[in-house]
Every structure is written in C-alpha cells, then in structure tokens.
Amino acid sequence: MPTGRKRRILIVNAYFDPWRSSSPTRLFVPRAMAPYYLAGYFDQTHCEVRVWDEMYHGALLQRSVFEWPDVAVFTGLTAAFDRTRQLAAYCRHFSPKVATVIGGPIARALPAICNDVFDYTCQGDVEEIGEVIESIFDPGHRAHHTAPRFDLTAPSMGVGYLETTKNCNFACSFCSLSGEGRAYTAHSRASIETQLDAMGKAFAVMVLDNNFYGNNRSTFEARVRLIGERWRQGQFRGWGALVTGDFFKRPENLKLMAENGCKGIFSGVENLDPQVLKTFNKKQSLASDPKSLTEACAQYGISFDYGMIVDFGQQTIAEIEAQISEILVDQTIPLPSLLSLTIPIVGTPYFEEAARSDRLMPNVLLSDMDGQKLVEWPKEPLETVVPYLRDLLQFRGRKFALTRHSLRHAWHWRKQYEWEQSVLAAVRPLHRFYSNLGIGNPRQMFQSFKEPALTYNATTDKLRSAYRPLFHMPAHFAKDFVPLAITDSKGALTDQFLEARTGARSLAS
Template sequence: MKKKVLIVNGYFDSTRKAAKRPWKVPQAMAPMFLSGAFNDEYVDIRVHNEQALGPVDPALLSGIDMLVLSGLNSAFDRYLHLTAYAKTQNLNVIVVAGGGPVRILPELSKRYFDYVCLGDVEQIQDAIKDAWGSQYVCPLMVETGFALPKYALGNTRSRLKYVETSRNCNFQCDFCSLTGENNAYMKYSLEYIERQFREQPGGDLYAVIDNNFYGNSRRHFEQKIALMESIKNDWHKQGKSLSWAALVTSNFFNEKNLSMVKKAGCDYLFTGIESFNQEFHKNHNKHQNTLNSQVDIIRQCLDAGIAMFYGYMLDVVNSSVEDLKDEIDYMLDNHDIPLPSYFSLPIPMLGTPFFYEQLENDKILPNVRLCDLDDTTLSLRPKSSIEETLKFTRYIEGLSGDKSRVFMHSVKHTYRRRRSLRLRQHLVATVPALLLTAQQSLVKRKGGAASQQRTHLAGTDLLHESYKPEMTVDSRYQAYFEPTYLTDANGDITEDLAPDLVKEAPIAVGLDRLAIKA
C-alpha cells in the first residue's frame, strides 16, 4: 500500500480568527515544492495551505503516515497543534518540520518533531530516505537535486500561477528573516525555470515569487528575461498571453530594466518601499533604498506601464504616532502614487540583527509570545505612549475614519494614471488598497465574530482560535496548546528559547547578558 502524506502550511491569521485568505498574494508555495520530493508511485500526497483554506480539519490528520510542516516564524505553535492531533490519532505518524521556525529554533524543535530540517525544501529527501528508503524520493530530485512542484495538488482552478527563478536575497536588511537565516542567494537554471512555466499553461497571471527577482547577476537576469520573452512569443502564436509579476529591490529601477521586463510581459512589480523616510533605510541596512527617491521609483515604474505594489512599515519604535499619521496623510493626499498593499508594525524577527538590537536595548516587551510576532501586534516599546500607539494600531488595521479618503484616492489615482496602465492593471492594483479598509469585515463573515476584542498588545492579546483544541488530544500533548513565550515577565529571553537564540546572538549585542539566562 502507498504511504499517505499530508503537507501543511501552518498559519495563524493576524486577526486571531479562523480566516480564509484565498485572495491574498502571494500564497505559500513551500507545500507545492515539498510535494515534488515524493515519488508518486509509492506515496499518496495531500496538501493543505492554512493561509488560503483556513485551519486544517483534525480529521485529515487521521490515517496518515507522515505529516510535513512548513510556515512562518510566528507559526511554531501551530506546528505543535497539528503534531498533537496527528500523534493522538496515530502515535507512529512521522512528523517532519521545516521552515523559518525550525531553522531559527532547532534545539526547541528537536523536543517535538521526529525530523527537523534546517535547510531548504530539498532537505526533506533526507528525512524520506531515512524513514522509508530512497525509492520513496522523486527520481527527478535524485537526479537533479531539485523537484518540480506538484501544482495539481493546489488550487488548479485559480488563474494565478506561481513560479520561482531564484531563492533568498543578496541584500541583508536588518529586520528581514532571510538575514537572520543567512542563506546565500541562489539562481535556478533556465531549464528549471522554463519547465515551471510549461507545466502550468493557461494562467491569466504568473507570480514570480523570488525574494529578489533582479538578484546579483546581470547576466542571469538578462537570460531570464530573454527566456520569458521567448515563452511570451511562443504562447502568442498559440493564441495565449503571458502576463507576470515579480518582486524586485529598489536598485532594479531604471529605464532600461523597466523596458526589458515590460517587453517580456511584466505587468506588475512589488518592491519593499518600507518608508519614504531615508533615515529609516539607513538605520536598517537597507541601503539599496537610498539610491533614489522612493516616490520617484514608483512614478518611474508607472510611467513604464507597470503597476506598482509595495509594503509600508510604520516604525513606532523611532517615530511618534503623530509623525506616522503625517506619513499616512501624505500617501492619502498624493494621488499620483498608489497606496501601500499593507501597513506593518516593526516585528523583531527571531535571529535577525534587528531582533538582537531591540533585545539589547530592552525594547522587546515582557511576556511576548511567538504568535504575537505579526504585523498588527505591538511587541516593542514605542516612542509614543503604549496607549496612544495601540489606538493608532487599531486605526491602521482598517484605516477607520479614512475609508472615504481611501476610496477617493483610488478613484483619483486611477484617473490620473489612466493613460499609463491598462484597465485590467488598474483593477488589480486597486484591490489591495480597498482591502486595507475591508479585510476585517471579510474575515468576520468567514471566520465568525471573536468572543472578545483584540488588545493588539503582545502578551495580553487574545490567542488565535486554534489554541482551543477541536478534538480530545492525548494527555501527553495537551501542553502543546499552551503558547510558547519569547520573553518572560522581565523582558528576558525565556529558558526554553535561550539555547537557540543565545547561540545565534552576535557578541556585539550583549551575548554575556543573554548567557545568564541560558
């Protein structure tokens, strides 16, 4: 009989509700890539992305032989929930865990999971071989070291398709989880890239989910663009079109590069604007954003006929609430540029230079839980009072009081840029801005109203609905539903996490003080 495998992208929605976000872009693709490591001849695979589909039904964890877990740093406790469900129903199930939480917390992870994968998705083949034998590994992975994602296991009805042409990033912004993991930038072969496109014909839009599509090799970048232009021309002869989106860093933007990608079918770009304050970029080792004005970059992109998306970090640690409100007002009043796709509070991502700097400066609040490390929860001491900052946090979650300004901005921006972008680009580009004001009501309809209101303050905020078990779990795993704490009542790293985080701490940020706790 074939082995049964369930691959889950563990996810806690920032609203703390059992929300479904199928419209959120990008979706987690690690489960698709992980699925490509298994040999279909010997394994039946199911994939569940909790970001898009909501929390997995514990019944799906019954009867499986292996549970594979992936997710973001804040999802560590979700890994524990799923492990508890699986082990309760089958004590012999093999649990393989990887992704950000495990790479940053390997010692803690070894307590709970059978296999702890600290490398990239391809490392799962080592766990498969050790558990069952090499015949269970996809022959393509054995031959090339890579496996083609099993796209058919995902949402095949979606007209949005995903491809990847490189991995990691060649920059080291101090707050980025990629910097904390310290993995080298890696380029994929042109053959592997082309195969991803050819395996998914008929999409309306292809999202290139690289952390940095531009990268550090001009030659590889130009080769990728030539390949994508070739695919575009081939598909055009067949009556199909190729429209794609990618994430690039600010050093990408010049007339030549924009012209090249536009000719190859690029209609949308996302970049980490983060802030219009240049001091912000200097303080966070984001020097690529100081080469040009961020507003000029956006205008240059739109002038080239490419819609622009960006995120914006509201640095409550170093800026007052009053100053941050002025920044939002500037964006709402500037109809020549689009609004951000999202606003985020600063997050002390585990293992990053920013995390250790905040820890050394006693900026991390007491009793912070891993699940509090999201973009709508205050986990750092703000410049303004905590009360004023929390009021501001509730405001940015839905831009309450400014919904009409958001709508009018979208209308006026679309009119002003009516000659730069096509109608479809305008429609796609308008969605994130409107969702800034609507996503709370969408989540309520899908996940039900919460029994209590959020505080948005780490350590006191309500826990995600998933912390309440949906089935009776074995007594050995009941503690898996208790939240994992990052800091204790004094704001120091907890004893559970100290072996991992102290080991990674650079001496320059207070290794001696941390070692006391270990």
C-alpha cells in the same frame, strides 16, 4: 504502515491569522508555494499527497485530516511555530505512527525545540526533503524527476507562481534571510523551464523571488528573457516580480522587463524616513520614493506596488500620520499593499539589537510577532499609540479617503495601464484595508467567533482559541498547547526561548 496502498503525505503551511480569523483568505497574492514544491519530491506512483495551506484554505480543524497521513510535513513563518506544534499533536493523537517533519524559517530559527518536538528537522531548502523521504521510506518513494505540484493548487484564480532565485544579496536587519545568512543563488534554466512546464497556461505569473534583480546582471537578463519567451508564446498575459531599490538605478532594467511581458513590480519602500531606513540597514531603498518609482514604472506600462513599515519606537504618531496623509492626497502614488509594524523576527540582527536594548515588551509570545500588534516599546505613551495603531492598520475613520484615492489612482494611470492593471489598482487597496468577510466552513466561522478581541498590544492580548485543544487529548499533549514565550514579566528573554534556539548562530556577538 499498511501494505498495498500509497503512502499518505500531508503537507501543511501553518498560519496564525493576525486578525484572528480561522476562515480562508483566498484573494491574497502571493500564496505560500513551499508546500507545492515539497510535494514534487514525493513519487506519485507510491505516494498520495495532500496540501493544506491555513492561509488559503483556512484553519485546519477536521479530525478526518489528522487521521489520514503516514507523514505530516510542516512549514510556515517563524511566528507560526506554536501552530505547527499544535497540528503535529493532533496528527500524533489520531494517527500514532505518523512521522512528523518541520522545515523552513521555523526550523532554522528554533532548531533545538524543533528537534524535541518533530521527528525530522530540516534546516536547508526544499531539496532536503528528498533525504527525509529516503530515511522514512526508501529511495523508490523519492521522485526521480522533481517538479512543483501546481496541480494541487487549484483553484488558483488564474495566477501561476515561479521561483527563479533563492535568498537575497542584501542584509536588511529585520529580514529572516539576514539571520540565516544563506547565499543568493539563481536557478538554472532547466529548473525554471521545469517549473513553467508544470505551471501550464495561466492568466498571470507571480515570481516568488525575494529579490528577482540580484547581483548578477547576466543571470538577471537571462531569466527575464526566458520568462519573456513563454509570455510571447502565450502561456500567460503578463507577470510580476519583487525587486530591491538598486534595480531602479538603471532605467534600462524597466525597459527590458516591459519588453518581456512584465506588468507589475513590487519593491520594499518600507518607510519614507531615510533615518528609519538606515536603522534597518536598507541602504538600497534610501532613494526609493514611491512617487518617482510609480512614474518610472508607468512609462513602461508597469504598475508599481510596495510595502510600508511603521516603527513607533523611532517615529511619533504625528510623523507616521504625515506619511500616510502625504500618500492619500496624491493620486499618483498607490496605497501600500502591505502595512505592518516592524517585526523583530527571531534570529535577525534587528531582534538581537531589540533584545540587547531592552526594547522588547514584557510577556511577548512568539506568535505575537505578526506585525499587527506592539511588541516593542513605543516612544510615545501606550494609551495614545495603541488606539492609533488599531485605526491605522485598517484605515478606520478614513474609508472614504481610501476609496476615493484608489479610484482616482486607477483613473489617473488608465492610459499607461492595461484594463486588468487598472481594475487591480482600484480594487486591491479596498480588499486589503476593508474588513475580511470571514467566510469559511461552519466550524471555521465558529472558531473565529470564539476568539478574544484583538488589543493590538502583546502585553494585554489574551491567548487565541487555538491554544485550547479542539478535541479531548491525553495529558501528555498538554505541553504542545503552551505558547513559546519570548520575554518574561520584566521583558528579558525567557530560558524557554533561549533553550529553544540552541544551535542557531547568534548574531549578538
């Protein structure tokens, strides 16, 4: 590497948009924060860091960016493995001496293939990047005092991000954390203070924890009060966090959080059918009725938000339709901020059970597992399920009912909510379920234009345009644009996939 200049570090959150848009999605909350935490481990005196989040910034298509780095660090959800491989190929082509690093869920689920593709594979938390920095450069390039590089997140629309715990104390069968089996731990007060200091003044704070509540009451209360101290000092106007269903069994929890500035809570209701929840091993949500939880939160001026998972392998269209209709006719219940199919994420108990039970459809790619298309056999005919799914995910044919419900819900709770909460309650569902405008730079919009139509069915979907190289590439890069196939033409796991995850702890035994 040239002497006399800072080392150039590119950190990328790789992302395949399930709607096949290459344009930015800048209004989605929360943003991916792993790149900014990783950036804090590089010493600013010796290193220049750039972050590219393909969800927030849109697809990375610029040759000048691929030519720039000395080190390229990739992270992302498991389904984005193919995308990380493509981006690494571009970097290697235009900057042959670049060192490539992969971490996060991808590396933990697919260690063998990551070892083959990337120079460094990190299966731990973000702290492991420190060892990689020392291996590539020397200890002087590793920051002595690490803090997230929130300065690189601008513009952030006034939202700050904070992590106070890692992992989760529950083991939902469909969750990647269950497959990884790592212990639930809380950050120290010093770590949280450092993050808050790095954040600076913000309009609102989103706590990124997978489970803010956890299984240690003393640390929970301490974290709530610490955030409350900053709220009372005026650093931000309010904050929100994700909690599991057991949080609501103690009403004093809501009171404590409200007294310390909490304005919003997200909890994974997931499904209104208790039998479906039991198959997900989601015992903590069996009593998570969105109506009662919304009312309980509203008493303390806290807005309630939740996600829903539909499972056509266990539910009929009529059963799913009844759940959606139940919500639409009740203005006291918010619409879900997340509506998804069950995803058999690689490495999870749910995936292993789906594979053993022959529920996976044929010719499924890893990149198909995005929650927006069928990858498991439904209990009803495909010709009826697929059209219904297409309409359901974007509320086609019921946009008026969606708009009416959003406005009525915000109006109903206006006396319990502050004006910002009321505006968000009215606008959020409209943003989520109306079509994405797809506005990006010209190259991103042209890339979106080239995409084949989404069929909502993994067996019939055509490869997205990203699998065709943007630039003329030497023949030895061709393998980097071949998708990782999970199942073959008969629905069995492919040899390619089984080899890719060698070294990962199997949950099938």
